[in-house]
Amino acid sequence: MQNNHWARLSKELTFSSQIFRHALRAAIAITLAVAVVKQTSLYHALWVPITVLVIMRPSLGGTLHISWKRLAGTVAGAAGGILIAFLELPMAAVGSLAFAMLFLIFYFKGRNYLAFIAFLTADLVIVLAAAFPHPWQSGAERMLDTALGIGIGLGVSFLVWPNFARKNLRQAIGNLIAAQHSHFGQLRKAYLSDTPDSVHLLSGRLQARESLDNCTQKCTDAAIEPGLISGQRQELLNLVDIFAKLHKTLIALSSIVANSTGVFKGEILPDFERLMDTIENQFSQLETYARTGEASMSPQTFNDCFSRFMARLGSMRMNGEFDRFPLDARNNSSSFILQIRQIGDGLDQAYAGLKNIRAPQ
Amino acid sequence: MPRFFNRFYIKFIRPTDPGLFITKYAAKATVCCLISLGAALLLGLRGHDLLWWLIGALCTILFRTGSTFNRRKMYGLILLGTVSLTVPVAAVAGGHTAASLGFIFLLSFACFFVSSLGVSASTIGIGCLVVTMISVFSPAAPIPGLVRSAYLMGGGLISFLINFYLWPFDPEKVLLSAAKLAVEDMGLFFDGLCARIKNPRVTNANLDYLSSESSASIRRYRVFMESFNVDPLKGNKTQGGPGLYYFSLVRLFESLMGLFHHIHFSDETPEFDELKERFYNASWGIGEIFDIFIEMKSASYIKPDFSPILADLEAIQTTLVEMKGYRQGDDGQNRFLEAWATLYELKNVVLELENMMKTADRRFRLEARSHAE
Numbered sequence: 001m002q003n004n005h006w007a008r009l010s011k012e013l014t015f016s017s018q019i020f021r022h023a024l025r026a027a028i029a030i031t032l033a034v035a036v037v038k039q040t041s042l043y044h045a046l047w048v049p050i051t052v053l054v055i056m057r058p059s060l061g062g063t064l065h066i067s068w069k070r071l072a073g074t075v076a077g078a079a080g081g082i083l084i085a086f087l088e089l090p091m092a093a094v095g096s097l098a099f100a101m102l103f104l105i106f107y108f109k110g111r112n113y114l115a116f117i118a119f120l121t122a123d124l125v126i127v128l129a130a131a132f133p134h135p136w137q138s139g140a141e142r143m144l145d146t147a148l149g150i151g152i153g154l155g156v157s158f159l160v161w162p163n164f165a166r167k168n169l170r171q172a173i174g175n176l177i178a179a180q181h182s183h184f185g186q187l188r189k190a191y192l193s194d195t196p197d198s199v200h201l202l203s204g205r206l207q208a209r210e211s212l213d214n215c216t217q218k219c220t221d222a223a224i225e226p227g228l229i230s231g232q233r234q235e236l237l238n239l240v241d242i243f244a245k246l247h248k249t250l251i252a253l254s255s256i257v258a259n260s261t262g263v264f265k266g267e268i269l270p271d272f273e274r275l276m277d278t279i280e281n282q283f284s285q286l287e288t289y290a291r292t293g294e295a296s297m298s299p300q301t302f303n304d305c306f307s308r309f310m311a312r313l314g315s316m317r318m319n320g321e322f323d324r325f326p327l328d329a330r331n332n333s334s335s336f337i338l339q340i341r342q343i344g345d346g347l348d349q350a351y352a353g354l355k356n357i358r359a360p361q
Numbered sequence: 362m363p364r365f366f367n368r369f370y371i372k373f374i375r376p377t378d379p380g381l382f383i384t385k386y387a388a389k390a391t392v393c394c395l396i397s398l399g400a401a402l403l404l405g406l407r408g409h410d411l412l413w414w415l416i417g418a419l420c421t422i423l424f425r426t427g428s429t430f431n432r433r434k435m436y437g438l439i440l441l442g443t444v445s446l447t448v449p450v451a452a453v454a455g456g457h458t459a460a461s462l463g464f465i466f467l468l469s470f471a472c473f474f475v476s477s478l479g480v481s482a483s484t485i486g487i488g489c490l491v492v493t494m495i496s497v498f499s500p501a502a503p504i505p506g507l508v509r510s511a512y513l514m515g516g517g518l519i520s521f522l523i524n525f526y527l528w529p530f531d532p533e534k535v536l537l538s539a540a541k542l543a544v545e546d547m548g549l550f551f552d553g554l555c556a557r558i559k560n561p562r563v564t565n566a567n568l569d570y571l572s573s574e575s576s577a578s579i580r581r582y583r584v585f586m587e588s589f590n591v592d593p594l595k596g597n598k599t600q601g602g603p604g605l606y607y608f609s610l611v612r613l614f615e616s617l618m619g620l621f622h623h624i625h626f627s628d629e630t631p632e633f634d635e636l637k638e639r640f641y642n643a644s645w646g647i648g649e650i651f652d653i654f655i656e657m658k659s660a661s662y663i664k665p666d667f668s669p670i671l672a673d674l675e676a677i678q679t680t681l682v683e684m685k686g687y688r689q690g691d692d693g694q695n696r697f698l699e700a701w702a703t704l705y706e707l708k709n710v711v712l713e714l715e716n717m718m719k720t721a722d723r724r725f726r727l728e729a730r731s732h733a734e
Contacts, residue, residue: 005478012477023473030490031466034497038458045498053469053490099391106387109423198608248572252622255615255709314694327678331705334698335619342622 018058021161026056029156033149044141051149056157059165061221063157066113067150073117074146078139080118081125085136094130098123165221166228169236172211172218173354174291176243179211181283183250184343188276191257191336192264201254212247216240232357239353246346253339262333263325271312278305279340282347290354297351302344313337389528390422393520400519406512409499413448413509416492417516420444422524424488426481429587434525440485441517444492448513449506451496461497468493532585537725539585541655543578543610544717548651550575550617551710555644557624558637568621575617579610606724609717616709623706626699633700636680640703643673647711654718661728667715674708 012019033049042048055070057063084097101123108116121142128138157163183204190196219240223233256262264272278301285297316322322330397418401411424440427433447468454464472486492513501509550571557563586593586607593604627633627640650665681700722729 008477009474012474019474019477023470023476026473027466027470030469031462034465034494035458035462037498038461046495049465049494050491053487053494056473099395102394103387103391106390106422202608202611248618249622251615252619252706255612255619255706255713258612258615259709259712310694327682328705328708331701331708335623335702335705338698338702339619339622 018163021163022056022058025156025160026053028160029056029153032156033152036148036152042141042145044138044145047142047145048149048152051146052153055150055153057221059163059168059218059221059225060157061165061223061225062217063153064224065221067154069114070117071146071150073114074121074143076114077118077121077123078125078142081122081129082136082139084122084126085129085139091130094126098127101126164225164227165218166225169218169222170291172215173239173243174287176208176211176215177283177287177290177350179208180243180246180250181280181287183208184253184283185280187250187253187257188280192261194261196257198258201257205250205254208247208250212243215243235353235357239350239357242346242350242353246343246350249339249342249346253336253343256332256336256339260329260332262336263322263329264333264336267321268313268316271309275305275309275340278302279344279347282344282351286347286351286354289351293358297348302348306341306344310337389524392528393422393523394418396523397516397519401516409509410512413512414516416495417441417444417513417518418520419516420488420492421517421520424484425524426484430525430529432481434521436481436485437521437525440488441514441521443485443489444517445510445514447489447493448496448510449503451493452499452501452506452509453503455497455500461500465494465497532591533725535585536582537660539578539582540606540610540721540725541657543575543582544613544651545655546571546575546578547610547613547617548648548655551620551644551651552648554617554620554624555641555648558627558641558644561625561628568624572618572621575614579607579614582610583607606717606720609713609720613710613713613717616706616713619706620703620710623699623703626696626703630696632684633696636677636700639673639677639680640707643670643677643707646670646673647707647714650714654721657727660725661730664729665718667711670711671708674704674711677704 011017014020029052030049033052037045037048051070055063055067057066089097101119104119105116105123108119121139125139125142129136132138183201186201186204190201219236222228223236228236282297282302288294289297322333394415398411398415401414406414421437421441425433425437427436451461451464451468454460469490472490473483475486476483496506496509550568553563553568553571557568583593586604591604593607627637647670650667650670653662653665656662681697681704684697718729721727
């Protein structure tokens with residue numbers, strides 16, 4: 001285990017490693033903040049480097065994101081704290097309020113960063129205002145120090161190996177499509193099996209979910225970075241929505257897969273497999289396009305295949321071919337096929353979205 | 362069901378945090394700080410000594426990390442051990458500008474670099490850096506630096522003992538509450554879906570919000586299982602196992618998501634008006650079953666009767682068969698496909714709900730009483 005840790009650390013100990021660059025960037029920014037504070041002899045010296053420490057994220061977009069939340073939370077909290085301080089409450093009331101705020105700080109920690117920072121700041125300002133003569137002073141200093149820390153953090157993020165989140169987007173989107181493709185493959189196999197392995201299916205879905213969360217984070221960070229035009233920002237956020245919808249459709253498909261094997265057996269099976277192959281091809285082409293920008297997909301391919309399948313299904317139904325199956329199995333197949341249509345449409349939309357991001361008007 | 366229309370209830374009053382987890386954690390953290398403060402005052406600590414004592418107590422709670430109980434304990438001790446070493450060094454270095462800058466540079470690089478080992482290492486690193494920085498800005502000679510470190514350890518250990526030994530969580534209570542919360546969230550999601558059958562003004566965005574709340578609740582249940590050293594993926598229908606109930610929650614959610622995808626089946630289709638009404642009535646009954654489980658007092662609840670609902674669904678099925686959708690051309694066929702799929706998913710919800718309750722009875726040793734009792 002310890003050897004494994006050392007191996008991981010030594011693997012990252014190179015200038016080309018993102019983690020190494022981030023650590024170096026953060027170290028430069030924090031040291032710079034400490035140096036500035038030592039030179040300017042600010043009263044609450046710690047607040048500047050702490051702000052830098054908190055806002056430094058591996059990507060520029062991530063740093064921008066957390067910076068505005070910290071700034072907004074600090075301004076709101078400091079303003080609230082100053083207002084309360086001017087009420088000149090008795091010491092016992094200040095103490096109770098400070099402990100009540102402590103509860104809110106712990107409550108919002110990890111849930112809502114803006115609220116967490118707002119209560120933390122307000123608490124600090126209230127306590128300091130009780131100890132020092134000018135109630136407004138701590139609040140104003142807190143705002144100033146936070147702004148200075150954010151300025152230093154952002155400056156270093158822009159100047160030292162700026163890591164734009166959009167640089168890693170291709171990989172993140174490609175990984176997400178691969179994970180969703182793999183999960184779809186598992187569902188397809190499980191649907192035709194009499195004993196679907198639920199543990200395996202759930203692990204696949206959790207992996208797809210992890211990739212979705214990772215990709216969503218990267219897209220959201222990239223959308224806030226400079227260098228994109230507004231249309232591209234919106235397209236990035238739309239793309240995240242499309243992939244989230246695809247994930248939900250895969251969840252819905254799981255419920256169908258777990259409950260019945262449906263009616264796609266016998267004569268209809270080759271047509272069904274063809275339709276499934278078309279979807280898998282769509283996934284593969286989309287992944288290649290996301291990673292390299294080289295493949296091309298035609299929405300017509302899926303639509304044609306789906307229409308042919310539905311026509312075949314309709315004629316077989318008219319001939320009573322499915323009457324031998326229980327009604328539940330038939331309903332299961334109706335539901336399954338509708339989800340397949342949603343997946344096919346979703347993949348086409350994702351392709352269109354990716355195309356728009358690559359070639360903005 | 363009216364709860365669904367009550368945004369205020371959903372956003373603010375709904376117990377997303379049923380008397381434990383975040384609330385309990387926050388209360389526990391506050392109490393840890395208070396008891397540490399009380400102990401320090403009893404020991405007669407004042408000024409900077411008291412401050413370092415409290416910093417120790419606070420950092421043990423604020424930088425808590427680890428996915429299992431044992432790991433959280435281990436990481437808490439690692440953090441306390443590390444800061445007790447770096448704080449005296451920082452106190453000495455703080456007196457010399459060049460030394461303090463060099464020390465801070467190396468320490469910040471190390472703290473950010475260990476994030477390659479994972480989230481826990483990253484949290485410990487940040488915690489260590491914050492506490493050490495406080496020491497850098499209040500320089501001291503080596504001996505006072507060591508004394509500072511001792512106070513830090515004292516406050517931290519008291520907090521640690523309360524956190525992990527004197528006030529630990531009861532896993533079964535936590536899991537049952539998490540389970541009830543997950544079912545409540547799914548119940549709300551289902552209420553939303555029912556409302557959608559009759560009221561197209563219930564938007565997909567509303568339903569998306571409710572579905573993500575449900576998903577987060579199920580995920581929370583899994584996270585709590587993991588934090589109690591229970592593998593959520595261990596167990597399935599045939600073999601049983603600790604994760605069996607988690608699987609039944611997941612399947613219930615899957616069936617709700619399936620229903621979500623077809624719930625618009627009757628939009629602008631006058632021929633489905635009567636059917637819509639019957640779907641809605643059947644759904645009402647299912648919503649009440651969700652409520653029975655959520656409103657469970659202690660470990661007992663009145664066992665719901667699923668048979669009238671299943672009979673209603675059978676009757677809807679017969680009506681749909683009699684409407685002969687497959688003879689109605691492409692458009693008609695598609696509309697009927699959606700209606701069949703809705704019925705199928707609604708039935709799935711009922712079956713999964715029944716299964717979830719049975720599994721819950723076994724998992725949490727619940728007492729499901731019949732109406733007669």
